[in-house]
Amino acid sequence: xxxxxxxxxxxxxLALLAIVRGKPATSDYIARSVNTNPVVIRRxxxxxxxxxxxxxxxxxxxxxxxAKKPSDISLLEVYRLMGNVDLFPMHxxxxxxxxxxxxxxxxxxxxxxxxxxxxxxxxxxxLTIEDIELQIEELEESGLCEPC
Amino acid sequence: xxxxxxxxxxxxxLALLAIVRGKPATSDYIARSVNTNPVVIRRxxxxxxxxxxxxxxxxxxxxxxxAKKPSDISLLEVYRLMGNVDLFPMHxxxxxxxxxxxxxxxxxxxxxxxxxxxxxxxxxxxLTIEDIELQIEELEESGLCEPC
DNA sequence: GTAACTGTAACTATCTTAGTGACAATTAGG
DNA sequence: CCTAATTGTCACTAAGATAGTTACAGTTAC
Numbered sequence: 001x002x003x004x005x006x007x008x009x010x011x012x013x014l015a016l017l018a019i020v021r022g023k024p025a026t027s028d029y030i031a032r033s034v035n036t037n038p039v040v041i042r043r044x045x046x047x048x049x050x051x052x053x054x055x056x057x058x059x060x061x062x063x064x065x066x067a068k069k070p071s072d073i074s075l076l077e078v079y080r081l082m083g084n085v086d087l088f089p090m091h092x093x094x095x096x097x098x099x100x101x102x103x104x105x106x107x108x109x110x111x112x113x114x115x116x117x118x119x120x121x122x123x124x125x126x127l128t129i130e131d132i133e134l135q136i137e138e139l140e141e142s143g144l145c146e147p148c
Numbered sequence: 149x150x151x152x153x154x155x156x157x158x159x160x161x162l163a164l165l166a167i168v169r170g171k172p173a174t175s176d177y178i179a180r181s182v183n184t185n186p187v188v189i190r191r192x193x194x195x196x197x198x199x200x201x202x203x204x205x206x207x208x209x210x211x212x213x214x215a216k217k218p219s220d221i222s223l224l225e226v227y228r229l230m231g232n233v234d235l236f237p238m239h240x241x242x243x244x245x246x247x248x249x250x251x252x253x254x255x256x257x258x259x260x261x262x263x264x265x266x267x268x269x270x271x272x273x274x275l276t277i278e279d280i281e282l283q284i285e286e287l288e289e290s291g292l293c294e295p296c
Numbered sequence: 297g298t299a300a301c302t303g304t305a306a307c308t309a310t311c312t313t314a315g316t317g318a319c320a321a322t323t324a325g326g
Numbered sequence: 327c328c329t330a331a332t333t334g335t336c337a338c339t340a341a342g343a344t345a346g347t348t349a350c351a352g353t354t355a356c
Contacts, residue, residue, distance in 0.1 A: 003151045003343075004313060005237045008257060012239070016249040026332065033247040034239065037315050042333065058333040059323025075260070087235070087268070089153045091160070091182065092345065099181040101164040104287040108280055109156060112223070112271075120235070120268035123260075132256055139252040151312080152344060174301065185346050190302065206302040207354025240314065 006082040009034055010044050011075065011132060017054065018070040018133040024063030044082075051081050070130035079124050087120065088113040154230040157182055158192050159223065159280060165202065166218040166281040172211030192230075199229050218278035227272050235268065236261040 013030050027038040027045065034041065045064050048054045053073055056064040066073075090109070095102035161178050175186040175193065182189065193212050196202045201221055204212040214221075238257070243250030 003237060005240055006313095007236060008238055011257065012243065012249065012253050015253060016247070019249055028332085033244050033250040035241040035243050035250070036239075038333095039316070039335085040314065042335085046334070056333070057323080058321075058331090060329090060331040061324055062322080062332050064333095088155060089151065090156055091184075092153055093183040095160065095183050096181050099164070100288050101160065101167055101284060102181040102183070104284045105160050105163060105280075107287060108283040109159065111283075112275060112280070116268045116271040119271045120264045123264040123267045127260060132253075132260070135256040135259075136249060136252045139255060140248050154344090176301085186302095187304085187347070188345065190304085194303070204302070205354080206300090206352075208298090208300040209355055210301045210353080212302095 004082075006044060007079050007084060009036070009040070010048060010078050010082055011129070013041060013044060014048070014053065014066070014070075014073060014078065014129045015132045015136060017064060017066045018129050019136065022065060024057065024061070024065045026063040029063070047081055048078075051077075053078075053081075066129075070133055071128050073129040074125055075127045075129075075132075076121050076124040078129075079121070086113070087117040152230075154192060155227050155232060157184070157188070158196060158226050158230055159277070161189060161192060162196070162201065162214070162218075162221060162226065162277045163280045163284060165212060165214045166277050167284065170213060172205065172209075172213045174211040177211070195229055196226075199225075201225075201229075214277075218281055219276050221277040222273055223275045223277075223280075224269050224272040226277075227269070234261070235265040 012034050016030055016033055017025055027041040030045075031038040031041045045054055045056055049056050049064070049067075052067055054064045055067045056062070088109075090106060095105055097103055160182050164178055164181055165173055175189040178189045178193075179186040193202055193204055197204050197212070197215075200215055202212045203215045204210070236257075238254060243253055245251055
């Protein structure tokens with residue numbers, strides 16, 4: 001599996017932006033919540049910004065806020081933006097063409113892999129940042145939004 | 149996501165063993181089909197052997213063969229044996245407990261992640277090495293088994 | 297006895313990732 | 327205009343994972 005946590009961090013950041021709704025959040029503020037370095041957050045917000053999910057402003061009083069409604073941001077969109085393409089890596093070197101198995105295994109596996117991956121992506125496609133936000137607020141058992 | 153190709157290689161090896169049905173295959177033979185080093189194959193066969201999927205014999209005339217029917221080996225079993233546990237890595241450091249979002253994000257995400265992973269695993273659970281073998285043989289458009 | 301195997305340890309090269317410091321550019325506000 | 331706050335981005339490091347490789351002792355068939 002892609003051994004990176006960028007999807008997790010991106011969803012965390014977007015959920016936080018949803019919770020503070022409208023008030024711009026600095027990379028430093030988000031980084032404290034995620035418990036990482038602000039540069040890591042800025043890198044991810046950069047990708048989300050180019051895709052139109054967030055708007056970011058430099059300078060004093062700057063920061064990032066959502067550019068779309070939380071209910072319009074699907075987790076699948078975020079997942080793909082974070083560079084997650086193939087769930088199952090193929091052979092590092094192409095298999096032997098001199099073998100019945102080597103000749104066809106990649107064709108067969110790519111069908112299987114894509115079916116499995118689609119099943120997973122279908123679940124992510126049915127969930128939005130709003131769902132995450134609501135579940136967090138439900139767990140907190142209060143309608144207030146005092147994130148930090 | 150799993151960043152290693154061991155699952156692919158394991159399925160390749162098992163499919164090859166299914167195709168040559170009964171005739172023991174050496175790690176060198178399998179490695180030529182996969183296009184890798186025999187030690188890489190032996191490492192994987194070692195795991196499959198401990199799990200009872202293959203039987204391996206050392207010495208001259210040795211090699212590996214399936215210990216179960218191809219139809220009794222599910223791809224999910226192989227997937228898990230290859231060390232694939234969590235599809236979606238969480239934060240590298242635990243998020244801040246001082247933040248509403250940081251406090252609950254992992255609880256919420258672990259539910260979402262497990263749902264998505266289960267959907268993927270359900271597909272793998274419905275497929276066996278026999279399915280792979282049959283698809284390969286179908287592509288080869290011949291009932292003969294001359295793998296190399 | 298010899299040749300053909302496996303199992304496994306040890307090592308290397310390569311890649312990916314997260315994290316970090318540094319600094320120019322931008323902006324708000326006095 | 328000056329200052330403080332903030333982003334974007336580059337360059338680097340440390341750590342970890344992976345595939346590949348060599349080597350060699352142990353096992354087996356003939």
